[in-house]
Amino acid sequence: MSDQPRASHDTGAPENLVRFMMSGWATPPGTPASSVEGAERFAARRDALSRALPGETLIVPTGHEKIRANDTIYRFRPGTDFYYLTGNLEPDNVLVLVPAADAHSATLYCRPHPGKTDATFFTDRMKGELWVGPRLGLTQTAQRYGIATKPLDALAGDVAGAVAGGRYRVLRGVDPELDAALPPQPARDAELATVLSEMRLIKDEFEVCELRNAIEATHRAFDDVVRALPQAETERTVEGVFNLRARVDGNDTGYSTIAASGPNACTLHWTRNDRSIGENELLLLDAGVEAETLYTADITRTLPVSGSFTPEQRAVYELVLAAQDAAFAQCAPGKDFLDPNRAAMEVLAHGLERLGIISSAQDALRDENQFYKRYSLHNVSHMLGLDVHDCAAARAEAYKLGELRPGMVLTVEPGLYFQLDDLTVPARYRGIGVRVEDDVLITETGVDVLSAAIPRGVEEVEAWVRSARIPA
Ligand code: GLY
Ligand code: MN
Ligand code: MN
Numbered sequence: 001m002s003d004q005p006r007a008s009h010d011t012g013a014p015e016n017l018v019r020f021m022m023s024g025w026a027t028p029p030g031t032p033a034s035s036v037e038g039a040e041r042f043a044a045r046r047d048a049l050s051r052a053l054p055g056e057t058l059i060v061p062t063g064h065e066k067i068r069a070n071d072t073i074y075r076f077r078p079g080t081d082f083y084y085l086t087g088n089l090e091p092d093n094v095l096v097l098v099p100a101a102d103a104h105s106a107t108l109y110c111r112p113h114p115g116k117t118d119a120t121f122f123t124d125r126m127k128g129e130l131w132v133g134p135r136l137g138l139t140q141t142a143q144r145y146g147i148a149t150k151p152l153d154a155l156a157g158d159v160a161g162a163v164a165g166g167r168y169r170v171l172r173g174v175d176p177e178l179d180a181a182l183p184p185q186p187a188r189d190a191e192l193a194t195v196l197s198e199m200r201l202i203k204d205e206f207e208v209c210e211l212r213n214a215i216e217a218t219h220r221a222f223d224d225v226v227r228a229l230p231q232a233e234t235e236r237t238v239e240g241v242f243n244l245r246a247r248v249d250g251n252d253t254g255y256s257t258i259a260a261s262g263p264n265a266c267t268l269h270w271t272r273n274d275r276s277i278g279e280n281e282l283l284l285l286d287a288g289v290e291a292e293t294l295y296t297a298d299i300t301r302t303l304p305v306s307g308s309f310t311p312e313q314r315a316v317y318e319l320v321l322a323a324q325d326a327a328f329a330q331c332a333p334g335k336d337f338l339d340p341n342r343a344a345m346e347v348l349a350h351g352l353e354r355l356g357i358i359s360s361a362q363d364a365l366r367d368e369n370q371f372y373k374r375y376s377l378h379n380v381s382h383m384l385g386l387d388v389h390d391c392a393a394a395r396a397e398a399y400k401l402g403e404l405r406p407g408m409v410l411t412v413e414p415g416l417y418f419q420l421d422d423l424t425v426p427a428r429y430r431g432i433g434v435r436v437e438d439d440v441l442i443t444e445t446g447v448d449v450l451s452a453a454i455p456r457g458v459e460e461v462e463a464w465v466r467s468a469r470i471p472a
Contacts, residue, residue, distance in 0.1 A: 113137025254296025
């Protein structure tokens with residue numbers, strides 16, 4: 001019998017079957033793999049990393065498939081920094097940069113592809129070709145990504161010298177096996193993550209193009225949801241329609257779709273999406289298509305399900321829009337990253353005073369009070385790119401306490417959330433949650449709102465929703 005791991009419901013394979021399975025297959029054609037688009041771009045990023053951290057072995061894994069239960073797994077999504085440096089989409093692989101002369105030499109350690117020369121092709125339900133499809137293996141990976149390859153098994157031996165001398169850094173938190181095998185050096189390892197996050201702060205032309213593609217695909221998915229809204233009985237339908245279009249037009253969603261109707265809109269990351277949608281309620285949809293190249297959009301629209309805002313919904317919506325306009329006006333090179341947030345909160349605080357929700361905007365805005373945050377809950381911007389909350393390991397001085405620079409892509413997403421049980425809020429506003437979220441590019445002279453084509457104004461949004469209600 002084969003000694004490959006089996007699931008509880010498998011009966012295994014007798015040796016005769018293994019021998020039978022190992023014979024009678026056509027010779028694989030050995031077709032060279034095509035080069036990944038922009039292979040030179042990935043190489044240039046590796047060179048930039050090499051210059052930033054010279055003379056040390058740098059180890060960047062992509063991680064493994066995550067187990068859902070027992071032997072079922074989630075679809076694999078590469079480690080962001082690994083992908084940024086290689087373009088490679090397969091699990092398990094590890095990029096190693098070894099100091100050589102005045103730069104580094106790069107090697108991609110990956111799983112060999114044994115084809116049908118090894119019984120695992122049908123006995124290994126986690127990696128076998130007949131279970132999960134073929135993988136590229138060493139030769140094709142080298143051809144496709146323009147990088148030297150070695151088998152994963154060689155990794156430990158190849159880095160042993162650097163590890164013994166302490167001249168290495170590992171991107172932690174991605175590959176638990178690698179983390180366990182290589183002694184941590186917390187400050188040095190963290191610096192590797194920081195350098196990579198800060199490299200990713202400025203997007204190049206290709207990245208901006210991919211973000212535009214993801215945003216256009218997200219627009220199409222929002223259009224589909226609006227068309228489906230008259231028949232959508234629950235939030236599940238909204239999620240399903242959005243996610244279908246994401247899969248069809250892009251690669252996936254960049255995060256779990258938030259389809260929050262009525263008071264659920266006041267729960268910021270509502271992803272249970274299991275509530276019935278009421279006729280005169282708002283639907284807050286926060287969702288983004290992730291492109292094949294893994295760049296993701298992050299868009300929110302809050303829609304009146306009936307096609308008309310009630311006066312209370314409209315008052316809150318207009319206030320959020322005004323806050324967003326004030327934030328857009330602060331999106332320019334040389335501004336503080338936090339300037340759009342400050343401008344939006346100023347508008348929200350004064351609006352909350354006008355609505356009779358806080359007694360004094362001036363008092364609420366004091367640093368030691370910040371009472372408006374009871375209703376606005378979050379800041380208005382984060383970086384966007386390969387990750388929805390991109391560049392998370394950047395230093396504060398380069399990101400949240402830094403300046404906006406041309407090539408940065410960020411969200412602008414003010415919101416107001418009046419909880420159903422909040423006694424400080426007049427009853428007529430309770431249960432209303434509104435967020436409007438757009439994605440912007442900082443340019444040399446100002447800002448380009450990449451998602452400007454998606455309806456946003458009160459009348460525009462009402463017309464958008466009503467258009468789906470008019471019989472064809
Ligand atoms: N969708 C998560 C966020 O807006 O940050
Ligand atoms: Mn966001
Ligand atoms: Mn969002």
